[in-house]
Ligand SMILES: Nc1ncnc2c1ncn2[C@@H]1O[C@H](COP(=O)(O)OP(=O)(O)OP(=O)(O)O)[C@@H](O)[C@H]1O
């Protein structure tokens with residue numbers, strides 16, 4: 001029970017100390033320790049002083065009482081009570097702290113006192129000294145404070161007892177003065193400590209705060225941050241290490257940028273070469289292969305017209321049908337490789353033809369909506385969007401088991417947004433690895449190469465949406481980036 005409370009306290013303290021700033025911690029340490037030290041010192045000093053002053057008061061009481069006893073002996077013996085009274089008054093007037101003096105004869109009768117008219121009778125029994133006592137001191141509590149009552153036998157007790165009361169008034173006064181002075185000193189020391197703590201925290205936290213803001217900047221990608229080395233202490237070492245770290249990071253970042261630039265250039269080159277090659281092959285297929293096949297077709301038709309042998313005619317007709325099919329295939333292949341419409345009529349027409357052909361081929365209902373305005377998009381973007389739609393619809397046909405799909409190309413502000421959606425089985429995009437699956441990766445790379453980005457929204461049973469957004473950059477912006 002007890003240990004758990006201690007643990008709770010420790011945890012609370014740890015949480016509190018951890019939640020306040022370094023400034024507050026330093027203030028707390030300086031103020032706390034100064035206050036603790038001052039209070040402890042004051043209490044200790046007061047205690048020592050009180051002990052010393054009490055001892056002094058007792059000694060004074062004894063010394064005065066012994067003096068009175070010695071000087072009163074003769075006066076008592078000759079019964080000169082007037083002189084005795086004078087002696088007591090004179091002695092009292094010499095000492096500020098002597099509250100009273102009185103002399104009692106051996107029978108307990110008061111012979112002389114300094115109380116004026118009325119002698120407080122209860123004092124009589126408060127203290128006594130036998131003949132062989134050197135002195136006897138009692139501490140009495142009175143309405144006006146503490147009194148050290150000293151009793152000294154006169155003439156070995158045969159002439160009575162002299163009693164002296166030493167009050168603690170001046171002692172209390174001295175202690176009060178002392179405490180006041182110490183309190184003033186404590187306030188002065190505390191103020192000085194506060195000022196010192198303010199300066200110290202400023203000195204200490206300034207480099208730390210600078211390091212914090214520099215670290216924040218670095219975390220946002222600004223590796224040009226450097227902090228000055230303020231002093232040759234641990235924080236100075238930290239600043240040095242920080243600067244080395246940011247310099248290293250800047251170097252690594254530069255290297256990374258160069259590599260990325262190289263990769264982009266390479267990819268751009270590969271894609272451009274691929275498109276050129278496709279275009280060349282498509283043109284070759286169209287201009288040369290198709291033409292040759294068409295003239296073969298014409299020749300076969302001519303042979304058909306003049307052929308009289310039915311067996312040969314059937315073979316020629318078969319050949320012509322195969323040739324016609326091959327011609328269609330070659331045409332399709334050429335269109336797939338590089339639709340002439342993309343170069344001649346633009347993206348909308350090319351996509352229209354592709355989507356139509358795709359519907360026919362896969363028997364999946366597909367919509368196409370294109371809002372890109374009057375002007376044609378830059379060729380590189382048109383090609384990228386065409387290839388992206390081609391790849392995404394190929395995926396729909398291969399994987400989605402969809403009944404319908406839609407393609408939207410939309411010019412919004414400075415971006416061209418392309419969305420390919422289907423109502424198929426969907427998939428978890430997080431689980432697709434790049435291993436052997438290059439389609440989606442290709443879409444992403446094409447988009448990123450043009451400063452765009454791709455996102456996929458899909459889940460098993462929920463269909464798939466592929467979003468691609470490509471910005472229309474000005475030539476200057478393009479120049480800056482590539
Ligand atoms: N529209 C879709 N509906 C359902 N699953 C899809 C769809 N598109 C992609 N996928 C899933 O994501 C995977 C990755 O697609 P991706 O196009 O990258 O590769 P792939 O089609 O398998 O191979 P390829 O490299 O020939 O394109 C597919 O294998 C398929 O499981």
Ligand SMILES: [Mg+2]
Nearest residue numbers: 394395439440
């Ligand atoms: Mg694919």
